[in-house]
Amino acid sequence: QEASKGFLITVTNDMENTPLGEKFSLFYVSNDEVTRLVQSASDFATRILYPDPNSMPEKIIGRVDIRLANQNLTRDHILAAEGVGEKTKYVIFISPRVMEFSDFRRRIRREIQKGMAEILLFGIQNRAPKTMLDGIIEYISNLAGVGPQKRVFDFRDVRGKCWEDEDPAVVAEFLGYCEGKTEGFIGRLNQAMREGRWDEETLDRALGMPAKHLCESFHSSMVMKIQDLNSPNSACGYR
Incomplete structure (x- = not known):
């Protein structure tokens, strides 16, 4: 285990003595690669969510354990929290099927990266729509360069409350659109959600304009991108 930025980082391999477990140990345990990945992911997510270092709560993380689960999970990772306050331990369970892919390092x-963003957002999960939080996590992973290599959206009308879209990829695109319109938006939104209850005015204040208006212009911008996004050389697409 190693102390980093005030919290401990540990790694647990529940698939030891199996081919996938041995592969995980080789690439992530024996060389301390997990520690470097956690440090990097934490730093990156922190810069986005807390652009003002003084705004970050003290001792928000006590310990992080990266754990290769002993069976496949319903998702590629699941976050669990143990304890409260300063003694909170977070466990990011990684599904062993991730190690089966040729691009397992990226995965x-x-x-x-998604797990660390989720940890930094922990505590406000009951204050904001799940769709919004999932979108922020997706946005951070995309910005870190580890988003899906081929992003495909179900094209539909998103002129309403687009932050409530069930597809995190769409919400992430909307958040990126908002950040492009008003720099520092994600950090202000995170801070506002931590300071009080969620309502649509929280989003409006962080943006400095009505969010619904941006949903309308965001929808128009997506329509204009359809041809480019469907091109053979594009990393994105519509279906």
Whole structure:
């Protein structure tokens, strides 16, 4: 285990003595790669969510354990929290099926990045729509360069409350659109959600304008991108 930024980082391999477990140990345990990935992911997510270092709560993380689960999970990673307050321990369970892919290194990095963003958002999960929080996590992983290599959206009308879309990829695109319109938006939104209850005015204040208006212009911008996004050389697409 190692102390980093005031919290401990540990790694647990519940698939030891199996081919996938041995592969995980070789690439992530024996060389301390997990520690480097957690540190990098934590730093990256912190810069986005807390652009003002003084705004970050003290001792928000006590310990992080990266754990290769002993069976496949319903998702590529699942976050669990043990304890409360300063003694909170977070466990990011990684599904062993991730190690089966040829691009497992990218996938592991993606799940750790998403897990660390989820940890930094922990505590406000009951104050904001799940769709919004999932979108922020997706936005951070995309910005870190570990988003899906081929992003495909179900094209539909998103002129309403687009932050309530069930597809995190769409919400992430909307959040990126908002950040492009008003720099520092994600950090202000995170801070506002931590300081009080969630309502649509919280989003409006963080943006400095009505969010619904941006949903309308966001929808128009997505329509204009359809041809480019469907091109053979694009990393995105519509279906």
